[in-house]
Amino acid sequence: MRNLMDFETRMPDADRFALSDLSSLAPAVDFWSLRIVDETSENYTVRKNVALPHCAATDRGAMASVYAGGGYGYAATSDMSPAGLRAAFERATAWARATARFSLLDVATLPRPAARGEYASPSLRAPSPSRRDWFDLLMRESQSAAIDARIVDWETSMEVRNATHRLVTSAGGDLVQRYRFLFPGMSVTAHADGDTQTRTLHGYRGICQQGGGEILARFGFDGAARRIADEALELIAAPNCPTGTMDVLLTPDQMILQIHESIGHPLELDRILGDERNFAGTSFVTPDMFGAYRYGSDLLNVTFDPTRGEELASYGWDDDGTPAQKVHLIRNGILERPLGGAISQARAGLPGTSNARADSWNRPPIDRMANLNLEPGDASLADMIAGIERGVLMETNSSWSIDDSRNKFQFGCERGRLIENGKLGAVVKNPNYRGISANFWRSLARVGNAETLQVLGTPHCGKGEPSQAIRVGHASPACVFTDVSVFGGEEE
Amino acid sequence: MAPREQNLRQAMMESYFSDLAALLDGLLQAGETYTATFSAEASDFVRMNRGKVRQPGSVVQRYLDIDLIRGLRHATHLVSLSGDLAVDRATIAAAVAATRAALPDVADDPHLLIATDVNATREVRGAPLPAAETIIDAVLDAAGGADLVGLYAGGPVYRGFANSLGQRNWHEATAFNLQWSLYHRTDKAVKSAYSGLAWNAAAFAAKMDEARLELAHMARPSKKLAPGKYRVYLTPAAMEEIASMMCWGGFSARALATKQSSLTKMEGSGSDAIRLDPRVTIAEATVDGIAPAFQGDGFVRPSRVPLIDAGRLTGSLVSPRTEREFGLTANGANGWESPESLAMAGGDLASKDALKALGTGLFVGNLHYLNYSDRPACRLTGMTRFATFWVEGGDIVAPIDVLRFDDTLFRMLGPNLEALTAETELLLASDTYGARQLSSMRVPGALLSEMTFTL
Numbered sequence: 001m002r003n004l005m006d007f008e009t010r011m012p013d014a015d016r017f018a019l020s021d022l023s024s025l026a027p028a029v030d031f032w033s034l035r036i037v038d039e040t041s042e043n044y045t046v047r048k049n050v051a052l053p054h055c056a057a058t059d060r061g062a063m064a065s066v067y068a069g070g071g072y073g074y075a076a077t078s079d080m081s082p083a084g085l086r087a088a089f090e091r092a093t094a095w096a097r098a099t100a101r102f103s104l105l106d107v108a109t110l111p112r113p114a115a116r117g118e119y120a121s122p123s124l125r126a127p128s129p130s131r132r133d134w135f136d137l138l139m140r141e142s143q144s145a146a147i148d149a150r151i152v153d154w155e156t157s158m159e160v161r162n163a164t165h166r167l168v169t170s171a172g173g174d175l176v177q178r179y180r181f182l183f184p185g186m187s188v189t190a191h192a193d194g195d196t197q198t199r200t201l202h203g204y205r206g207i208c209q210q211g212g213g214e215i216l217a218r219f220g221f222d223g224a225a226r227r228i229a230d231e232a233l234e235l236i237a238a239p240n241c242p243t244g245t246m247d248v249l250l251t252p253d254q255m256i257l258q259i260h261e262s263i264g265h266p267l268e269l270d271r272i273l274g275d276e277r278n279f280a281g282t283s284f285v286t287p288d289m290f291g292a293y294r295y296g297s298d299l300l301n302v303t304f305d306p307t308r309g310e311e312l313a314s315y316g317w318d319d320d321g322t323p324a325q326k327v328h329l330i331r332n333g334i335l336e337r338p339l340g341g342a343i344s345q346a347r348a349g350l351p352g353t354s355n356a357r358a359d360s361w362n363r364p365p366i367d368r369m370a371n372l373n374l375e376p377g378d379a380s381l382a383d384m385i386a387g388i389e390r391g392v393l394m395e396t397n398s399s400w401s402i403d404d405s406r407n408k409f410q411f412g413c414e415r416g417r418l419i420e421n422g423k424l425g426a427v428v429k430n431p432n433y434r435g436i437s438a439n440f441w442r443s444l445a446r447v448g449n450a451e452t453l454q455v456l457g458t459p460h461c462g463k464g465e466p467s468q469a470i471r472v473g474h475a476s477p478a479c480v481f482t483d484v485s486v487f488g489g490e491e492e
Numbered sequence: 493m494a495p496r497e498q499n500l501r502q503a504m505m506e507s508y509f510s511d512l513a514a515l516l517d518g519l520l521q522a523g524e525t526y527t528a529t530f531s532a533e534a535s536d537f538v539r540m541n542r543g544k545v546r547q548p549g550s551v552v553q554r555y556l557d558i559d560l561i562r563g564l565r566h567a568t569h570l571v572s573l574s575g576d577l578a579v580d581r582a583t584i585a586a587a588v589a590a591t592r593a594a595l596p597d598v599a600d601d602p603h604l605l606i607a608t609d610v611n612a613t614r615e616v617r618g619a620p621l622p623a624a625e626t627i628i629d630a631v632l633d634a635a636g637g638a639d640l641v642g643l644y645a646g647g648p649v650y651r652g653f654a655n656s657l658g659q660r661n662w663h664e665a666t667a668f669n670l671q672w673s674l675y676h677r678t679d680k681a682v683k684s685a686y687s688g689l690a691w692n693a694a695a696f697a698a699k700m701d702e703a704r705l706e707l708a709h710m711a712r713p714s715k716k717l718a719p720g721k722y723r724v725y726l727t728p729a730a731m732e733e734i735a736s737m738m739c740w741g742g743f744s745a746r747a748l749a750t751k752q753s754s755l756t757k758m759e760g761s762g763s764d765a766i767r768l769d770p771r772v773t774i775a776e777a778t779v780d781g782i783a784p785a786f787q788g789d790g791f792v793r794p795s796r797v798p799l800i801d802a803g804r805l806t807g808s809l810v811s812p813r814t815e816r817e818f819g820l821t822a823n824g825a826n827g828w829e830s831p832e833s834l835a836m837a838g839g840d841l842a843s844k845d846a847l848k849a850l851g852t853g854l855f856v857g858n859l860h861y862l863n864y865s866d867r868p869a870c871r872l873t874g875m876t877r878f879a880t881f882w883v884e885g886g887d888i889v890a891p892i893d894v895l896r897f898d899d900t901l902f903r904m905l906g907p908n909l910e911a912l913t914a915e916t917e918l919l920l921a922s923d924t925y926g927a928r929q930l931s932s933m934r935v936p937g938a939l940l941s942e943m944t945f946t947l
Contacts, residue, residue: 050599050603053601055569057570059555075550077552078573084575091550092549099625104541135597189751189752191750196756277673278641281679360926364549402861404679405679408875410873410947434946465539466645467925489868490869
């Protein structure tokens, strides 16, 4: 019987064209590139023991980018015929010429990548479970969550996404990158006495990696729903998180949000250059800070690392053709370099990273985080707990808000546990904390060892005009921060 | 794209959609039905920074989402299309075959509900816009060297629905949305928007003049306020952010039924149900916006669905799935059950008197990055942004350094609501994630006796 996989294993559009064919479609301009994106996905969801319809998607298209007449322009199309691609090149060229007199970029100074090569996700060719296997797994987990009448909603889900991206340039560049992503999800909601609490497995789509079925084992997906349900019930009966200034111990599924919002976004070079000021915002970080500014305590070491195989945003080259490389952004607390791709580096005169990325064929590359990781330290979880006299352990992000300069933040978590005199105590609900990025990282007091580290991420990092929601990976250990403003939910 | 060419291609898009539907009709086998939604656009996007062009470009995209149904089993497949039927025929045939192959692996869906009454609709709004290049020339000339940053997004957006019963719905809106900020320094800026279905040079010039006037206030030294409670006037742009939080599951019938809505405590007629101020009236008013008059399962939307009436939660948005699951009656909502054309009634405060009525307090031009700090209590947190000023005696004194608020909507639009402006503003969504959106919001400004700021 013909099945979906037959459809999915057709030759991707990214592979259909010879370099010479593409070159023949391009206009005579200073430089051009063509970025072809071909992605397929399958979504499985079981909600309250009812399987939702199987949802598949096939999305392919191309973006032509051109430097001509001193300007830059792009045009994207889902028409992958030679005529469609030629029309896209013509439109991109027209944009470049029409806006050259207003161009912010000096295109003569921009890099013209010529790299060639291939990249593949780990275990890309390993067989995937069948549709029925996925549904059976999700149904089994769903059924094990229905343990109490106070459980009012619950859902298990899985997205499997395959992608082939190709970048061809007039300088002779030809890069083909093949990916497989998994996005497992699980959430349980309990309600009683006017309160509602939701518990998830590492947040909404927090588990997201490249690879295959091994990802589920890494996070104990099979069998997790019962524990999640128990914890949701526990939260319903728990008191509010206390208010006060105290230590917090953040687990990796909250640390990734803390890193993302108050290190990742403020270090994006396009924000520092002002591109995002009308939408996502600016940054409290200024170009003069690199090389000298104390971002955090000596324990803070943050790397940009698109080379860690299983992490969500690993690749061989970014979407402007810059080779992927692990670099330190912050070393021993001192700010070293921003998150800026080749074009931003040329604009700012600063070193950067290989992070010019687009979320699909229909959006142009801009500076993104890719994988942004906090390097592990030497503290065990037990040691960190033992070292806290009064504090709260907070797990799994549930609320996030930060100002447009990425400084004043307020974050909330799904579940808290009091720590008193070095011992874990009662569960508390609605644990929230607030602070200022510029001060907060300097209060980093303990960094967990590799045993506390998890590789998580989000497929929904949003920014850009037009807007883009992109896949971002974060690896972090658990960490302790001192003297943090902590509070709970609304008191009746 | 030149206007004449744009016009021609738009006419072709509707007939192309009809051809796609006919193709699907021909691919069905005995016992099968289908629904299909079509989404396409031909957009110009011009990103600006420092009064110059950062990224100019165009995007042409077409998607068809097919739901193939046999009995109570169904599966969907979304495909991107080239626009050339000769090419797309093979793509769609392969997608239908793959979806058919998936049906044996899916279970019966007890919550499946699709439209069976055939209700065709057709709406075409807007006319060809001036070439985007011409508009950008005008915008940057008007900026006159100012530090302008923003995005122009314009062009036709298409939505279609078809099913195997022969229902066809078509919705087309040629619209533009220019969002820009004029910066004075660091984070001190004025945000403006000009959007609509027809570009009017005089209307744009007036908006730019207004922005320049406000920017003059931003030149003053900023004031740093301590956390605390302040009297506040929220402009319609700030109120849009507050209302957006209510739209995040608040009015969803499914979220209300499963107690996940932030408005759950407003449910019911008992004395313990929370009521907002009686002047708060909110509806999903499709008639007032630019969203399609049909939803993704083929149901035609009522022109108006009351949600909050005189402070009481009286309605919710019910999707077809939710009708089946909870025994409610669907009312034109899509699966996500969020308003797409929210309209909030105005009050009796003239907008021109807002500063005077505020007296001493905060004039909040914009809010930023809102989230729930306690969803069941409808407690929100977020930041002030852009043109937000300290006001004394009805006069603007100084821009402020950004402040974080953390307060419940029940207090803000309940006992702390002093007035709503008589004038309401229609704000077309500027969202461009994946595609340009057709949602909108009509909201007034609001004067609050106090709002809690925490950082």
